[in-house]
Amino acid sequence: MTRPTIKDLADAAGVSVSTVNRVLSDASSVRKPTRERVRHAAERIGFYGLGTIDYSIRESAEVHRLGILLQQGNRSFYRDLGAVLTEAAEDYQDGRVELVVEFLDDLSPNNVADRLLAISGDCDAIALVAAEHPLVSEAIDTVLRAGTPVCGLVAPLSARGNVGYIGLDHWKVGRTAAWAFDRMCRERGKIGILVGNHRYRNQDLNESGFRSYLREHNSGFTLLEPRSTFESAAVAREMTEELFQEHPDMCGLFISGGGVTGAVAALRDINPGRDFVSVGYELIDVTRTALIDGVLTMAICHPMKEVARETITALVKAKRTGPDVGAQSVALGFEIYTSENV
Numbered sequence: 372m373t374r375p376t377i378k379d380l381a382d383a384a385g386v387s388v389s390t391v392n393r394v395l396s397d398a399s400s401v402r403k404p405t406r407e408r409v410r411h412a413a414e415r416i417g418f419y420g421l422g423t424i425d426y427s428i429r430e431s432a433e434v435h436r437l438g439i440l441l442q443q444g445n446r447s448f449y450r451d452l453g454a455v456l457t458e459a460a461e462d463y464q465d466g467r468v469e470l471v472v473e474f475l476d477d478l479s480p481n482n483v484a485d486r487l488l489a490i491s492g493d494c495d496a497i498a499l500v501a502a503e504h505p506l507v508s509e510a511i512d513t514v515l516r517a518g519t520p521v522c523g524l525v526a527p528l529s530a531r532g533n534v535g536y537i538g539l540d541h542w543k544v545g546r547t548a549a550w551a552f553d554r555m556c557r558e559r560g561k562i563g564i565l566v567g568n569h570r571y572r573n574q575d576l577n578e579s580g581f582r583s584y585l586r587e588h589n590s591g592f593t594l595l596e597p598r599s600t601f602e603s604a605a606v607a608r609e610m611t612e613e614l615f616q617e618h619p620d621m622c623g624l625f626i627s628g629g630g631v632t633g634a635v636a637a638l639r640d641i642n643p644g645r646d647f648v649s650v651g652y653e654l655i656d657v658t659r660t661a662l663i664d665g666v667l668t669m670a671i672c673h674p675m676k677e678v679a680r681e682t683i684t685a686l687v688k689a690k691r692t693g694p695d696v697g698a699q700s701v702a703l704g705f706e707i708y709t710s711e712n713v
Contacts (some may be wrong), residue, residue: 535689566600
């Protein structure tokens with residue numbers, strides 16, 4: 372059996388031989404639907420030049436250079452998020468994505484603002500995870516004025532210009548956590564709350580939604596003042612231990628952000644009992660184990676692959692429309708895990 376020729380491919384795709392030759396040598400000169408028809412026909416008939424077609428199409432694709440600023444790479448959540456963002460960029464079909472992912476060890480507002488300004492000149496659009504601060508807001512406005520769109524990732528951000536957002540509806544996250552306590556606690560009592568930093572608007576909204584639900588349903592719980600962990604596992608462990616020392620009769624703990632691994636370690640050591648309810652966030656190795664052995668009752672999580680896909684799509688759309696058209700905002704549904712579905 373002879374291998375398919377260029378004419379065979381042209382016949383299979385319903386195009387001329389010259390069109391096939393153009394797809395092979397300069398795919399940018401051929402309309403996208405036609406390129407795809409030729410490519411699919413080549414795959415179907417086993418055309419020997421399929422690799423050449425793929426290369427030509429990829430080289431002709433629009434290039435999107437996107438920047439992502441994440442937090443410390445030693446934290447499982449951000450390390451995993453960086454990995455799925457890279458995969459989503461490689462899989463993106465409507466053009467070629469060149470992704471610049473940077474992990475920031477120094478989370479000070481000065482450094483975040485400096486790194487945002489530093490990468491803005493080399494990127495078509497940028498997403499970042501950051502706390503609210505005037506220095507960060509001013510840097511965002513500077514980048515927007517220069518024509519580069521900016522989106523808050525995971526945590527919403529604000530500035531005078533149009534700032535997009537890709538992440539969860541954190542008001543609903545907080546209300547869902549409160550619903551869990553309302554339904555799962557056998558007796559009403561005190562609930563401790565841990566936040567990483569109130570300048571992260573997602574965590575602030577988590578707590579607001581949490582209080583809103585319990586206030587609305589007159590549930591009988593006593594909500595303790597939130598303790599800040601400053602995004603540190605060591606501090607989260609210390610704060611959890613202090614809460615139990617001061618309130619040994621707590622019936623639950625809401626870990627709404629920052630240092631969940633430290634809080635889980637403290638709960639494991641303290642072992643408050645089977646009826647104690649604890650709700651945390653994200654499905655990483657530590658929380659998965661904690662759910663299985665009962666240290667953590669429920670985890671509310673980002674759908675990581677969907678976050679990554681929507682981030683790439685939103686940044687490309689923001690690049691094409693420009694920062695003056697309007698912010699690209701994507702609110703995603705969240706995942707809920709217990710010991711029964713991890």
